[in-house]
Amino acid sequence: MKRRTLSIILAGLVIMSLLIACNKAKPTGGAGAGGPPLEISVEVFNRGTDGGRSDPTKNNYTDWITEKLLKEENIKITFISVPRSDETQSLNNMMAAGNPPDICLTYDLNLIANFRDLGGLYDMAPNIDKLMPDLDKFMGEDPMLPGRRFVLRSREAATGAVYSIPARRMNTARINTFIRKDWLDKLGLPLPQTTDDFYQALKAFKEKDPGNIGKDRVIGMTSSGKGARWNFGNLLDSFIDPNLSIKDEWVNTVVERSYLLPGYKEGVRFLNKMYNEGLIDRDFPLYPNDDEPFARLKSGVAASYQHNYDQVFRDSPGVLRDLQSNVPGAELVVIDPFHHPSGKTVKYAYDAAGVYFFIPKTAKNPEAAMRYINWLSRFENTNYLQLGPKDIAYELVNDVPKVKPAPGLWIQNSPQNIDYTISINGLELGDPAKNMQALANSYNCDPQLIFDAYELSLKNARPLPVIPVVLSAAGPVQQTLLDQGDVLMAQAITSPAAQFDKVWDDGIANWLRSGAETVRAERAAKFIEP
Secondary structure (H helix, E strand, O other), X not given: OHHHHHHHHHHHHHHHHHXXXXXXXXXXXXXXXXXXXEEEEEEEEEOOOHHHOOOOOOOHHHHHHHHHHHHHHOEEEEEEEEEHHHHHXXXXXXXXXXXXXXXXXXXXXXXXXXXXXXXXXXXXHHHHHHHOHHHHHHHOEOOOOOOOEHHHOOOOOOOOOOOOEEEEEOOOOOEEEEEEHHHHHHOOOOOOOOHHHHHHHHHHHHHHOOOOOOHHHOEEEOOOOOOHHHHOHHHHHOOOOOOOOHHHHHHOOEOOEOOOOXXXXXXXXXXXXXXXXXXXXXXXXXXXXXXXXXXXHHHOOEEEEEEEOOHHHOOOOOHHHHHHHHOOOOOEEEEOOOOOOOOOOOEEOOOOEXXXXXXXXXXXXHHHHHHHHHHHOOHHHHHHHHHOOEOOOEEEEOOEEEEOOOOHHHOOOOHHXXXXXXXXXXXXXXXXXXXXXXXHHOOOOOHHHHHHHHHHHHOOEEOOOOXXXXXXXXHHHHHHHHHHHHHHHHHHHHOOHHHHHHHHHHHHHHHHHHHHHHHHHHHHHHOOOO
């Protein structure tokens, strides 16, 4: 908490000291074709190099952007690498040091709110109509707030300021559960259709060892330590009361965590039961990221996993590919067995707003940064970045792109290069049917696996409510709440069954004292009907 508080104080002092200098000079709005180029820097996520990924700041796609942007907009771009797994702390550190990229990306709205409240963000509102017409046209109407322009999702009602803009998420599929179908087949078991079916299948795997790897090596379900609330997400969410009002759901969802929602505790209790019966990876709290769970799946000792709806089918990290290389005949398929005790399915989808971008006050050429985002939103540019060059990265099959294994620096470090397109998450070809077919074609596995994964992830799914109000309370305490929440989840799942209630209740009480109650109170006070 002290480290977090110090970071915030430093960020505030540095940001405020820079505001005077930043406000003295008005942005030029871009040099002419014959003048010197305006320079901008842009954050790009670094997802490591596993699976053949390239340097995110220097590859064929960054070269293409650099050359075309300079020619068409007279803007010179530099990419700044930020670890995807540690984006929040990295952005905090850069803002505190006064040297963030001119365009920053995050999925964390509370982080943006904190920077806003410290006075560190550039207001894009006065220039959106002038500098971002292509982006505005592409974004269209906000699907969660009818009648409102999507580009203005973050507009503040009182001031009209816009400090961040979301990408348009084309694919709102969120989490899926994957299971070893070949193990089910060997035991004569069908795909699990209920929570109890899933539980009984994991017990059978542990007791009967269908993979002949040794009963003591069988892992029913794996996870990372920090990712427990995500890696067990659909199971946990299935315990949440499906009849909650929009207000109760929104007010009690603190820093995007569902710990306070009725029923969630019982989901954690169910995981505690599974852990104490040896059905969950014993060492999961020790895993700082997904590398170890991926390794368990690839080696063939783990039976099930929850993650992004398509995670095991992606070329990077190549879970299914490497599993089948190590264990010929192995199959991982998607299932959707989790139902609330009342019988209703409770599952979350993504909001149509994806990653958010913002421009710090330290940016020397904020209007050039806005022009860059607008340039990216043009179909010819997003389409090229999403697909790559024809005949090298993809081919047309019945007029639908089919991705080919990309050679060398043409590999995409993220699906459809979402780390570069910024204004769009997911493939857009102008036709939903083509989008889905091309999406399925972009994996080196049976396209039907992707169709099934997409369908099951969205079955009975809904996004969390979007309430258009300005919030501030979470920003200063967010990292503390996230860190404490990760620890609480791991402790509660691994505690002796007799101690579960005390571990959970004491942990939640501490979480509330650490700022969650303040966040919840602000949300309750500011709630309006959507």
